[in-house]
Amino acid sequence: MNAIQKAATFVLGAGVLALPLTLGAAPAPKLTMVTGGTDPVTGPFQQSETAYNISQLGGGVRVETVAYNDKTGEIPTFLIYGNNDHRTIFPGVSLMGWSFRTRTPANPDPTWTHAKVRPPAGTAGLWGDPSIASNPDLQNVVLMGGLAIPSSKFPTTGSIVDGQGNCDSFGGGCVARSTDGGVSFSIVNCFGDTTPTGLVCPAPFEKTKGHFYDGSAVAVTKNGSTFSGFAGFIDTDTGKEAVWKMANVTGAPPAQQFVQEALRTGTMGNNGPADNGELGPIGTHLRFITDGPDLWKMSRDGTDLKVNIHGQNRAFKIVAPNAQSPSPDIPFGSDSFGAIFVRTGPQFAYDIGVNEAGQKEMRFVYSAAEGGLSFMQAGFCTMDLSDCQRPVEWRLPAAGTANTFHPAIKFGKTDSSGKGVWRITYLRATSATAAAPFWSDLVRRDLVPTTVTNTTKDGLVINGILTTPLVPCPTTTTDGYWGDYDGMAFDGTTQTFARAFSDSSTGCVTRDFWNALNIHVTAAEIPLRTKVNITGTIDTTDQENIGSNETSLVNINDFCSVDADHPVDDHFSVHPCTGDEVVVILKVKCTLGANDAVDVHVHSELLEGDGCGTDQEVEDTEDADRSVAAGGSAPQVSIDLTHSCFNCGDHAEIRLNLASGF
Numbered sequence: 001m002n003a004i005q006k007a008a009t010f011v012l013g014a015g016v017l018a019l020p021l022t023l024g025a026a027p028a029p030k031l032t033m034v035t036g037g038t039d040p041v042t043g044p045f046q047q048s049e050t051a052y053n054i055s056q057l058g059g060g061v062r063v064e065t066v067a068y069n070d071k072t073g074e075i076p077t078f079l080i081y082g083n084n085d086h087r088t089i090f091p092g093v094s095l096m097g098w099s100f101r102t103r104t105p106a107n108p109d110p111t112w113t114h115a116k117v118r119p120p121a122g123t124a125g126l127w128g129d130p131s132i133a134s135n136p137d138l139q140n141v142v143l144m145g146g147l148a149i150p151s152s153k154f155p156t157t158g159s160i161v162d163g164q165g166n167c168d169s170f171g172g173g174c175v176a177r178s179t180d181g182g183v184s185f186s187i188v189n190c191f192g193d194t195t196p197t198g199l200v201c202p203a204p205f206e207k208t209k210g211h212f213y214d215g216s217a218v219a220v221t222k223n224g225s226t227f228s229g230f231a232g233f234i235d236t237d238t239g240k241e242a243v244w245k246m247a248n249v250t251g252a253p254p255a256q257q258f259v260q261e262a263l264r265t266g267t268m269g270n271n272g273p274a275d276n277g278e279l280g281p282i283g284t285h286l287r288f289i290t291d292g293p294d295l296w297k298m299s300r301d302g303t304d305l306k307v308n309i310h311g312q313n314r315a316f317k318i319v320a321p322n323a324q325s326p327s328p329d330i331p332f333g334s335d336s337f338g339a340i341f342v343r344t345g346p347q348f349a350y351d352i353g354v355n356e357a358g359q360k361e362m363r364f365v366y367s368a369a370e371g372g373l374s375f376m377q378a379g380f381c382t383m384d385l386s387d388c389q390r391p392v393e394w395r396l397p398a399a400g401t402a403n404t405f406h407p408a409i410k411f412g413k414t415d416s417s418g419k420g421v422w423r424i425t426y427l428r429a430t431s432a433t434a435a436a437p438f439w440s441d442l443v444r445r446d447l448v449p450t451t452v453t454n455t456t457k458d459g460l461v462i463n464g465i466l467t468t469p470l471v472p473c474p475t476t477t478t479d480g481y482w483g484d485y486d487g488m489a490f491d492g493t494t495q496t497f498a499r500a501f502s503d504s505s506t507g508c509v510t511r512d513f514w515n516a517l518n519i520h521v522t523a524a525e526i527p528l529r530t531k532v533n534i535t536g537t538i539d540t541t542d543q544e545n546i547g548s549n550e551t552s553l554v555n556i557n558d559f560c561s562v563d564a565d566h567p568v569d570d571h572f573s574v575h576p577c578t579g580d581e582v583v584v585i586l587k588v589k590c591t592l593g594a595n596d597a598v599d600v601h602v603h604s605e606l607l608e609g610d611g612c613g614t615d616q617e618v619e620d621t622e623d624a625d626r627s628v629a630a631g632g633s634a635p636q637v638s639i640d641l642t643h644s645c646f647n648c649g650d651h652a653e654i655r656l657n658l659a660s661g662f
Contacts, residue, residue, distance in 0.1 A: 036520025050500035051132040052487035055139040055181035065182030069128035070097020093125040125149035135220035142178040145216035167201035171210020211237040215285030223293035285346035317385040324369040328402035345484025353411025356447035365407040373398035403429040408488035425499040434469035473508030480511040496525040529561040536656035542579030543649035550579035560590035567592040577612035596630040606641035619643035633659035
């Protein structure tokens with residue numbers, strides 16, 4: 001291998017695909033329907049294209065929020081779909097919807113609640129392309145972005161028909177703010193660039209009433225005690241990236257307004273000598289990540305995947321020159337109407353975290369094209385962007401056509417040192433007619449050479465999220481909508497990664513360029529490790545020859561967790577004392593077994609002596625073994641320990657329940 005090939009290994013476990021690299025444990029994901037199903041509110045409509053945020057509010061309380069393109073309640077009052085790419089839009093339309101749930105130790109899995117906002121005065125419509133973000137040090141404040149239709153660009157006839165070319169009613173963006181962690185939102189303001197572009201459009205579609213923004217990104221930075229909000233878009237009328245700033249997101253209502261940011265996030269344009277900030281064939285989105293006061297931006301310029309850092313007076317960094325441009329259409333065979341293609345949106349994502357050596361690092365994943373092949377590729381950069389690498393091992397299998405799409409990436413901190421796990425999620429074709437979501441972990445084995453690997457070589461292991469593949473809806477056109485992208489988050493309380501995705505598994509009957517039914521949103525929780533919950537009791541009696549017996553009841557509520565790199569967990573040990581002379585020792589050891597099962601060994605002892613020490617005489621002992629299948633449970637462990645002798649009767653009843661879980 002060359003130096004780059006040795007730099008890292010893409011660790012991806014056993015899943016839906018029967019690939020040769022399928023060793024190690026893959027903790028079973030937990031799926032929850034966010035919308036649709038039997039819900040009478042969201043069920044009849046489409047929800048898709050997701051962004052994810054989890055706000056930790058303390059004491060195990062956190063708000064989980066998924067934003068999405070939401071057509072709930074819009075059809076036919078505010079929106080009517082015609083043939084293929086025609087939409088009739090009426091004032092008051094809003095696609096800015098979200099679902100939330102507040103999770104607590106007492107109520108860890110509440111149902112999701114749907115909500116949405118209507119456009120404020122001066123805005124005729126809130127459109128799609130959602131984004132959502134908070135700051136780790138200000139998690140009660142959450143920003144949500146989307147596109148805008150200004151009232152000034154809306155015809156007096158009361159409706160517009162999409163497909164008008166370069167002169168249309170779309171004209172800027174909107175940002176909503178939550179101050180309760182993502183439960184409720186209200187619009188901060190809607191805004192747009194009203195400078196002339198040179199394009200002459202008839203009234204009321206003049207570009208001086210707002211440029212056409214596409215995509216959205218939001219972020220919250222921290223500089224000292226000041227938290228600033230940012231919103232970014234692609235200005236399709238100028239071929240530039242538009243960045244807007246709210247100086248302080250913490251103010252009481254009315255919130256500060258967003259103003260167009262004068263400072264560039266580095267140089268934004270092409271590599272030519274006359275770099276004037278213009279872009280080549282751009283994607284539909286840019287992406288923001290914050291690191292303290294720094295705002296990072298990633299975007300695609302032609303086939304270049306570029307990163308800029310706000311306020312730094314230096315050129316952008318091309319982290320990959322082989323990004324797929326334009327975003328690929330994914331082929332899924334054909335039906336009676338002809339070839340089936342699913343169009344996609346932005347095919348890149350990134351995050352900032354800590355690598356295996358404890359150093360801060362940026363990692364990214366994107367859809368690549370090279371040598372006539374398409375594949376998903378990941379990479380990493382130092383924080384000063386002086387060294388960026390795309391290891392060959394951090395690559396999914398290539399194909400002649402794009403078959404892996406909608407990537408997301410998240411870093412999850414797992415201990416006090418700041419180290420953690422890097423996980424990517426994505427959709428991957430499982431056959432010529434279906435796809436399913438998968439997940440994989442990024443591990444730099446060059447930084448942990450002694451770590452036990454769960455791969456047969458330096459390569460990929462792919463983990464499944466959904467065992468039932470998703471089939472794209474039938475379409476009357478060669479290109480159709482199935483959601484352009486999806487979001488991801490990390491829950492530090494449960495140590496799980498969360499991925500939302502557009503889900504058509506309940507039965508999708510129709511699809512055109514903009515719309516599909518039925519598509520809803522499902523969330524998947526993917527635990528860091530295979531976990532076994534250990535609950536039960538130890539009921540002990542110290543029999544007295546003179547006087548009353550003394551008893552105690554100890555409740556057990558603990559867990560063990562294992563994975564391929566940590567196959568044994570034997571942290572659990574208790575030794576309750578009763579009557580100041582009877583001691584019970586209980587030890588539980590968990591070992592990763594075959595087929596993601598966990599082998600549990602239980603060791604128990606009954607001691608009697610003078611005091612509560614653990615070095616007294618052993619009067620009885622018993623062991624028990626159970627195997628807990630992934631997602632299952634085991635027969636109860638029932639142990640009775642007895643001190644059998646003349647005038648003796650000390651005893652303990654141990655009852656343990658073992659179940660796979662979160």
